[in-house]
Amino acid sequence: MARGIIAAIREEAARAHPDEACGLLLGRGQNVAQIRPCANVAPDPSRHFEIDPAALIAAFRAERAGEQQVLGYYHSHPTGHAAPSKTDAAMAARDGRVWAICGGKTVSWWRDGANGFEVLFTREVEG
Template sequence: MQMGTDLVVTSGAIATVLEFAAREHPREACGLLLGRAGFIERAQLCANVATNPLRHFEIDPAALIAAHRAERAGGEALIGYWHSHPEGHPLPSGTDCQHASGDGRVWAIAAGGEVTFWRDASGGFEALSTRVSGM
């Protein structure tokens, strides 16, 4: 995977992802990454509605619809999604790759106390370099 463009992420967004990942353990936690183009300002926890949340995640469709509506109304942009790998590594899994859509959105993956960021590109996941902002 190639290193992608620089992505700016607030330290608060990273802390939120790590907090929710730890809180939901051993289930996979998931949610939305919100902000503006190239800048993730905050992470939001969403219900994991997967049939087996110990091994998979599925973001509550109602939360996705609400985020799209808010964006269209001039609110925060839906930059991407995040989820945890409670017993794995912060890398896209085979299941993640199967469910990728190539829509260009950012995926954050939390595992082992760290968060990594990936672009869901047409040719597969591309690692993103990140810069953390204190905001």
């Protein structure tokens, strides 16, 4: 993971508060090189997230053109924990992509696998 990714996710979460922040994790192979903040177009962005479909389409088109891959997604839980919620589990695609979830000062990383979310690691961000 590129330096500063976790801090950048935490900053986006703070900026979006009290709504959920959301965006894309971009890179190559298994290396997240950058985040791309996206508009949260959920009907109730303070309780749910939905990445702007236009941003998703643009990112996948760019990937097909040889740019960075969409390795996964990030979002925040402004009043919750840094773990997948029941809604997250219900909405997950089970596509093997990585999810980063920010709750408070913690950012946790999960793989969205065929059998549900599997924790990869958790980091607390200072400040």
